[in-house]
Amino acid sequence: MKVSVIGTGYVGLVTGTCLAEVGNDVLCLDVDVNKINILKQGGIPIYEPGLEDMVKRNVAAGRLRFTTDVAESAKHGAIQFIAVGTPPDEDGSADLQYVVAAARAIGQNMQEYKVIVDKSTVPVGTADKVRAAVQEELSKRGTQLEFSIASNPEFLKEGAAVEDFMRPDRIVLGAEDARAVELMRSLYAPFNRNHDRLIVMDIKSAELTKYAANAMLATRISFMNELALLAEKMGADIENVRHGIGSDPRIGYHFLYAGCGYGGSCFPKDVQAMQRTAKEYGSELRILNAVEVANERQKEVLLDKITARFGTDLSGKNIAIWGLAFKPNTDDMRDAPSRVLIKGLWERGATVTAYDPVAMHEATRIFGNDPRLKLVDTPMAALEGADALAIVTEWQVFRAPDFVALKAQLKNPVIFDGRNLYDPKDVRAAGIEYFAIGRL
Numbered sequence: 445m446k447v448s449v450i451g452t453g454y455v456g457l458v459t460g461t462c463l464a465e466v467g468n469d470v471l472c473l474d475v476d477v478n479k480i481n482i483l484k485q486g487g488i489p490i491y492e493p494g495l496e497d498m499v500k501r502n503v504a505a506g507r508l509r510f511t512t513d514v515a516e517s518a519k520h521g522a523i524q525f526i527a528v529g530t531p532p533d534e535d536g537s538a539d540l541q542y543v544v545a546a547a548r549a550i551g552q553n554m555q556e557y558k559v560i561v562d563k564s565t566v567p568v569g570t571a572d573k574v575r576a577a578v579q580e581e582l583s584k585r586g587t588q589l590e591f592s593i594a595s596n597p598e599f600l601k602e603g604a605a606v607e608d609f610m611r612p613d614r615i616v617l618g619a620e621d622a623r624a625v626e627l628m629r630s631l632y633a634p635f636n637r638n639h640d641r642l643i644v645m646d647i648k649s650a651e652l653t654k655y656a657a658n659a660m661l662a663t664r665i666s667f668m669n670e671l672a673l674l675a676e677k678m679g680a681d682i683e684n685v686r687h688g689i690g691s692d693p694r695i696g697y698h699f700l701y702a703g704c705g706y707g708g709s710c711f712p713k714d715v716q717a718m719q720r721t722a723k724e725y726g727s728e729l730r731i732l733n734a735v736e737v738a739n740e741r742q743k744e745v746l747l748d749k750i751t752a753r754f755g756t757d758l759s760g761k762n763i764a765i766w767g768l769a770f771k772p773n774t775d776d777m778r779d780a781p782s783r784v785l786i787k788g789l790w791e792r793g794a795t796v797t798a799y800d801p802v803a804m805h806e807a808t809r810i811f812g813n814d815p816r817l818k819l820v821d822t823p824m825a826a827l828e829g830a831d832a833l834a835i836v837t838e839w840q841v842f843r844a845p846d847f848v849a850l851k852a853q854l855k856n857p858v859i860f861d862g863r864n865l866y867d868p869k870d871v872r873a874a875g876i877e878y879f880a881i882g883r884l
């Protein structure tokens with residue numbers, strides 16, 4: 445099947461590549477010339493395990509191509525995925541300008557029936573806006589062409605994006621006509637072999653499902669984070685509590701880890717956008733207000749622990765940071781807790797030496813060559829002469845350090861662990877002070 449993907453970011457590139465992998469003829473469009481040039485030269489603009497090889501394989505097979513030519517893309521795919529960004533507006537609601545621009549470009553250039561599918565995370569009612577934009581452009585051309593609108597939100601996780609797309613838990617499809625459902629069903633058939641994972645529903649429910657999933661997961665995490673802070677005060681251990689409640693199948697073990705706050709390109713923005721949409725409908729999700737406040741607070745927790753230990757004036761201190769990405773296996777630092785910690789340390793006069801396996805170029809892009817941040821090539825090099833270590837991302841490489849060597853490198857043997865990586869007994873037995881999240 446011929447497929448066009450508009451927006452070649454995380455979601456667009458993964459979607460396009462995985463659809464090519466199962467045999468479709470895919471054209472990926474982006475307005476970012478630089479991104480398309482990198483892809484045309486055989487590279488990929490993001491770090492995502494397994495993706496680069498898959499891109500290369502499908503480009504070589506002639507099933508995957510990249511372009512900045514809007515007209516070519518609008519003509520190519522019988523299915524047109526819109527996978528552009530929906531960043532927050534000043535008030536937190538989703539900015540739909542890129543989605544609407546993509547819809548207009550399709551309307552301006554399409555020559556025959558298309559299924560136009562929203563894959564971006566968009567508020568309820570966006571499909572109507574997409575339909576109106578396409579219709580308006582067709583009317584301007586004096587053309588009458590049939591098209592269908594569908595909503596197919598994406599649930600992939602960065603760092604596991606290829607696996608999530610190739611073996612989805614579910615494929616949510618909001619569609620209101622049989623022709624669109626049939627085309628989409630055949631497109632997804634290769635991902636849907638032994639067990640029917642396609643859930644077809646009305647468009648508004650599909651749009652809401654995406655926000656509901658992210659808001660539910662963000663709520664779980666914030667709840668665990670608040671419980672962890674309480675456990676600390678009470679002298680209880682959140683890890684014991686996690687085991688105790690996760691064993692209940694109604695609760696389950698996933699997404700129950702307390703830490704230094706959730707980040708990324710989705711949870712923070714989608715929680716905000718959902719609150720704004722609720723407001724537009726004269727409603728309020730009080731729980732989500734609390735989730736957001738709790739998470740902002742949680743991103744300060746490591747800094748609070750550092751100032752409680754060393755005092756509020758940190759001038760002259762150097763703190764080592766392990767992990768800059770918002771989670772492991774990605775170079776993405778959007779809304780990463782590390783950014784809040786680094787800024788807070790700087791405000792109190794400290795300098796930072798940091799290591800991350802893949803996000804260091806992203807840190808340089810964000811912070812420039814600020815002399816208060818030194819980036820080094822190994823975890824151990826970050827510790828040299830540092831006053832303490834703060835762990836922000838749970839990369840595998842941080843899980844089993846040599847505590848004796850670690851102690852020898854630090855000026856003060858103190859670890860502030862924002863991801864609860866170690867057994868506190870082991871760390872303390874090595875003569876290191878250990879502050880984790882909600883642990884004894």
Ligand code: NAD
Nearest residue numbers: 451452453454455474475476528529530542545564565598
């Ligand atoms: P991204 O910023 O990585 O990529 C978006 C791309 O769209 C950019 O390359 C941009 O240049 C391009 N673009 C913007 N306007 C365009 C236009 N008119 N025509 C062509 N290209 C255009 O964003 P992302 O992380 O891939 O997210 C895309 C959407 O998917 C968002 O709504 C996001 O909430 C949602 N989503 C993201 C994830 C994730 O983990 N990143 C997961 C699920 C859903």
Ligand code: UDX
Nearest residue numbers: 598599600601602699700701703706707708710770771
């Ligand atoms: C999320 C959703 O999981 C995914 O379904 C959606 O499509 C996009 O948004 P992603 O942002 O890639 O995916 O990462 P995720 O693994 O969900 O982690 C988000 C944040 O929550 C990270 O900062 C992570 O460290 C944090 N987290 C996750 C916790 O603090 N505790 C947990 O138990 C799980």
